[in-house]
Amino acid sequence: MDAEPAPVIELTGITKRFPGVVANRDVHLAVRHGEVHAVVGENGAGKSTLMKILYGMYKPDEGTISVDGHPVEFGSPKDAIAAGIGMVHQHFMLADNFTVLENIVLGAEPRAGVRLDFAAARERIEETSERYGLGLRPDRLVEELSVADRQRIEIAKVLYRGARVLILDEPTAVLVPQEVDALFSNLAELRAAGLSVIFISHKLDEVRQVADRITVIRRGSTVATVDDPQATSSRQLAHLMVGSELPTPETTESTVTDVVELAASGLALSSQDGPDLLHDVTFEVRRGEIAGFAGVEGNGQSELVEAIMGLRKPDAGLLRLGDDDMTSWPAHQRRMAGIGFIPEDRHRQALLLDAPLWENRLLGWQGNPPAGGRFWIRPQAARAEAATIMREYDVRAPGPDTIADALSGGNQQKFVIGREMSTTLRVLVAAHPTRGVDVGAQSAIWDRLREARAAGLATVLVSADLEELLGLSDTLYVLFRGRIVARLDPAEVTPELLGSYMTGAAGQEGARFTTGDAAGEEQAARADTEEESR
Amino acid sequence: MTRLLGWWRRIAPTLVALGVALAVTAVFILIIGENPIAALVALFDFGETPVAQANSIGVWINRAAPLFLAGLAVSIGFRMGLFNIGVEGQYRIATVVAAGLGAAIVLPAPLHILVITLIAMAAGAAYAAIPAILKVTRGVSEVISTIMLNAIAIGIAAYLIRSPFVDPELGAGENVATTRLPESAHFPGLNELFGVLGLEEPRRPVHGFVVVAIVVGVVVAVILSRSRFGFELRASGLSALAATANGISSRAMVVKAMLFSGALAGLVGLSDLLGSAHRFQPDSFVAGYGFTGIAVALLGRNRPGGIALAALLFAFLDRAGPRLQSEGIPPAAVTIMQGIVVLSVLIVDEVARRRLRRREERRARAQDQATTPVEVAS
Numbered sequence: 056m057d058a059e060p061a062p063v064i065e066l067t068g069i070t071k072r073f074p075g076v077v078a079n080r081d082v083h084l085a086v087r088h089g090e091v092h093a094v095v096g097e098n099g100a101g102k103s104t105l106m107k108i109l110y111g112m113y114k115p116d117e118g119t120i121s122v123d124g125h126p127v128e129f130g131s132p133k134d135a136i137a138a139g140i141g142m143v144h145q146h147f148m149l150a151d152n153f154t155v156l157e158n159i160v161l162g163a164e165p166r167a168g169v170r171l172d173f174a175a176a177r178e179r180i181e182e183t184s185e186r187y188g189l190g191l192r193p194d195r196l197v198e199e200l201s202v203a204d205r206q207r208i209e210i211a212k213v214l215y216r217g218a219r220v221l222i223l224d225e226p227t228a229v230l231v232p233q234e235v236d237a238l239f240s241n242l243a244e245l246r247a248a249g250l251s252v253i254f255i256s257h258k259l260d261e262v263r264q265v266a267d268r269i270t271v272i273r274r275g276s277t278v279a280t281v282d283d284p285q286a287t288s289s290r291q292l293a294h295l296m297v298g299s300e301l302p303t304p305e306t307t308e309s310t311v312t313d314v315v316e317l318a319a320s321g322l323a324l325s326s327q328d329g330p331d332l333l334h335d336v337t338f339e340v341r342r343g344e345i346a347g348f349a350g351v352e353g354n355g356q357s358e359l360v361e362a363i364m365g366l367r368k369p370d371a372g373l374l375r376l377g378d379d380d381m382t383s384w385p386a387h388q389r390r391m392a393g394i395g396f397i398p399e400d401r402h403r404q405a406l407l408l409d410a411p412l413w414e415n416r417l418l419g420w421q422g423n424p425p426a427g428g429r430f431w432i433r434p435q436a437a438r439a440e441a442a443t444i445m446r447e448y449d450v451r452a453p454g455p456d457t458i459a460d461a462l463s464g465g466n467q468q469k470f471v472i473g474r475e476m477s478t479t480l481r482v483l484v485a486a487h488p489t490r491g492v493d494v495g496a497q498s499a500i501w502d503r504l505r506e507a508r509a510a511g512l513a514t515v516l517v518s519a520d521l522e523e524l525l526g527l528s529d530t531l532y533v534l535f536r537g538r539i540v541a542r543l544d545p546a547e548v549t550p551e552l553l554g555s556y557m558t559g560a561a562g563q564e565g566a567r568f569t570t571g572d573a574a575g576e577e578q579a580a581r582a583d584t585e586e587e588s589r
Numbered sequence: 590m591t592r593l594l595g596w597w598r599r600i601a602p603t604l605v606a607l608g609v610a611l612a613v614t615a616v617f618i619l620i621i622g623e624n625p626i627a628a629l630v631a632l633f634d635f636g637e638t639p640v641a642q643a644n645s646i647g648v649w650i651n652r653a654a655p656l657f658l659a660g661l662a663v664s665i666g667f668r669m670g671l672f673n674i675g676v677e678g679q680y681r682i683a684t685v686v687a688a689g690l691g692a693a694i695v696l697p698a699p700l701h702i703l704v705i706t707l708i709a710m711a712a713g714a715a716y717a718a719i720p721a722i723l724k725v726t727r728g729v730s731e732v733i734s735t736i737m738l739n740a741i742a743i744g745i746a747a748y749l750i751r752s753p754f755v756d757p758e759l760g761a762g763e764n765v766a767t768t769r770l771p772e773s774a775h776f777p778g779l780n781e782l783f784g785v786l787g788l789e790e791p792r793r794p795v796h797g798f799v800v801v802a803i804v805v806g807v808v809v810a811v812i813l814s815r816s817r818f819g820f821e822l823r824a825s826g827l828s829a830l831a832a833t834a835n836g837i838s839s840r841a842m843v844v845k846a847m848l849f850s851g852a853l854a855g856l857v858g859l860s861d862l863l864g865s866a867h868r869f870q871p872d873s874f875v876a877g878y879g880f881t882g883i884a885v886a887l888l889g890r891n892r893p894g895g896i897a898l899a900a901l902l903f904a905f906l907d908r909a910g911p912r913l914q915s916e917g918i919p920p921a922a923v924t925i926m927q928g929i930v931v932l933s934v935l936i937v938d939e940v941a942r943r944r945l946r947r948r949e950e951r952r953a954r955a956q957d958q959a960t961t962p963v964e965v966a967s
Binding site for chain 2: 364365366385386387388389390396398403404405406407408409410414417418419421422427428429430431432434451452453457458460461462463466
């Protein structure tokens with residue numbers, strides 16, 4: 056090996072706090088020249104915050120960023136771009152009615168005097184495209200192009216601005232498998248040309264396939280950097296991501312009764328392109344039971360939640376609430392019947408950010424007395440109820456008239472949970488109830504869920520946090536590609552077993568997974584799903 | 590005390606904005622080489638004689654009532670993120686239909702007016718239903734469809750006056766118009782009220798429909814702030830996603846809000862129709878309330894109280910137009926001033942809103958001190 060050059064990017068002891076929560080704590084990350092460096096971690100582990108710090112969108116509270124061994128300070132993305140760092144966002148930022156060429160030069164137009172020098176730009180873009188195998192056609196309109204093409208334009212945009220380090224934020228989330236392969240070969244070209252790529256993902260098999268080194272982030276801190284991904288199994292990585300010591304589930308008495316409160320049978324939801332979002336999902340939740348749903352993000356959890364809440368009409372299947380068939384009920388009728396809802400995206404789905412807390416108290420329950428009603432709402436009653444929630448759920452805010460947006464994320468979440476649970480519920484659908492909240496609030500929320508369970512609530516819990524799932528659930532279902540692939544007893548499940556079900560390595564029959572490469576696991580999973588459908 | 594302070598905080602930005610608007614208009618008047626002070630005096634000049642003053646107040650009221658109703662109609666759409674640019678067309682159609690059908694039916698006085706009012710509201714709502722249905726079924730932007738329906742409304746109105754609703758006793762050379770409304774459909778004027786208040790009676794009718802407008806304003810305010818429908822409307826406007834996730838169907842709300850808005854738009858033309866015109870005649874029909882209503886709603890920040898004040902301000906400025914002209918200042922100065930008022934209010938308002946928001950955030954954070962950084966990592 057040649058004399059170790061300074062890493063192109065080095066983050067040392069980065070800490071970033073937001074009100075009530077530490078997003079990054081003492082993060083260390085070194086990216087070498089010419090490597091694809093993956094950053095993996097669960098949703099909410101702090102990957103995005105870290106990348107925003109690196110790209111100059113946030114300022115770290117502590118720690119230093121070095122580029123080529125020299126400490127730097129980024130006031131804005133402009134500074135980061137000047138230092139040779141480029142970001143390809145998960146959501147593309149392209150003007151649809153512009154050509155590829157125009158999009159790439161947008162904001163960094165080449166000038167010849169006062170005129171735009173498109174000829175020079177075209178030459179450079181064609182050269183870049185040739186060199187890294189991007190296959191760009193400069194004169195095509197962006198609106199005519201596929202998602203994968205657009206992603207390549209984003210990459211070209213970043214390269215055009217002279218980036219030596221590319222940050223790709225979950226680039227494969229929007230791609231189909233063949234496109235993923237194409238992207239990986241593009242990345243190989245970039246690496247061969249001496250550029251560095253930071254690849255953010257939570258898809259472990261992909262990461263193992265493409266990355267030279269992998270840094271794992273767990274709860275805001277870097278826990279390990281793996282130097283040899285090929286020799287590390289997905290399960291070992293999952294271990295690092297989740298924490299090596301999974302907590303033993305709470306040994307509280309089972310409160311599960313015989314009364315089925317929520318039952319789904321044969322729920323199916325097809326997508327316009329690609330595989331079914333939900334396929335023959337059948338389960339029952341009894342009074343006093345917490346049914347946990349595990350799965351890698353994007354395997355049907357959101358769709359299941361929306362189907363239960365009546366926000367999305369399933370193509371087939373039945374939903375029953377107690378003795379009633381609620382398949383055809385509109386969303387508000389389900390609410391009125393006593394189904395509480397903690398959505399996964401509290402900012403967009405759970406709260407009216409520009410409205411005061413008392414109005415947020417009414418949201419979803421505007422038809423239920425005493426604060427709501429069939430025709431009239433009662434602001435005074437709503438204010439009183441909001442104040443009660445704030446007291447009982449420790450929501451720290453000046454008062455019921457405070458605008459929801461002024462609260463920190465943890466307090467917003469506590470308020471949402473308080474709102475849903477202070478009504479007489481029969482069923483609670485909770486999606487990631489503790490995502491993004493601090494440890495104190497987390498354990499408080501867990502206690503509340505346990506209390507409600509003891510009082511006879513039937514809970515559907517969707518979470519990416521295995522600790523939460525194992526600690527709370529009475530029954531654990533694993534969703535993979537829209538199907539329930541396993542029904543497990545949380546007291547007996549091992550992280551390895553859970554991991555293999557979640558990645559599709561194990562089928563319904565049991566832990567029958569191959570220890571080979573990712574492609575092998577993929578094949579095994581496909582074989583399993585095919586077997587089931589027969 | 591805190592209540593007064595809170596009220597002051599809300600009103601202060603508007604006052605600042607009005608000052609800015611006045612200053613900018615003064616600069617404009619200076620630029621065209623006239624005396625801004627003289628213009629200001631003319632603005633507040635209600636006339637020398639008591640009769641002229643009473644007339645002037647009458648004009649103010651007659652102008653303010655329809656502007657207020659138009660502003661209310663627009664604001665209903667705004668409150669849920671819908672841009673009903675079609676109030677103009679909706680009230681034109683509603684007024685023609687009300688004039689035509691109103692003349693065709695015979696009823697005792699109060700009932701006749703009530704029925705005409707309901708007809709106008711129904712017609713306005715029906716015309717507003719078109720963009721609503723287009724939006725929920727085909728995803729057509731209501732901005733585009735309402736603007737185009739405004740143009741279509743002129744054509745439909747012209748047809749209706751000429752064919753089904755035309756006055757059969759129209760003399761030769763007389764302008765085309767609908768049949769005159771019978772006496773029972775004349776809304777009593779407020780002229781006597783001036784005498785009761787010790788003023789001269791205005792020579793021209795002062796439309797009593799302003800009373801209806803005030804009642805409608807109160808009803809709308811109550812519906813918006815106290816009813817479940819109003820809450821769902823506001824929730825949809827604040828965040829369609831959150832509203833949907835919490836069981837408020839956004840499609841249903843689009844239809845309901847457009848119908849509500851259109852029904853209010855239907856009232857806009859009644860002040861003139863029932864108060865003085867008594868027939869629909871294209872030449873004397875006052876057009877443009879629908880468009881000015883957009884500015885009024887913006888200025889009034891989509892709240893009924895604010896819209897009332899904004900309508901009074903706009904009507905006040907409109908009234909001063911002829912007076913300014915006699916001072917040698919083009920009446921366009923009034924339009925310019927109205928535009929500047931709206932712009933400056935919006936800008937100052939946004940600045941104030943952000944400041945308030947930051948203050949709230951600081952207060953919330955101060956409350957949060959006790960919990961700040963709990964270490965997350967294990």
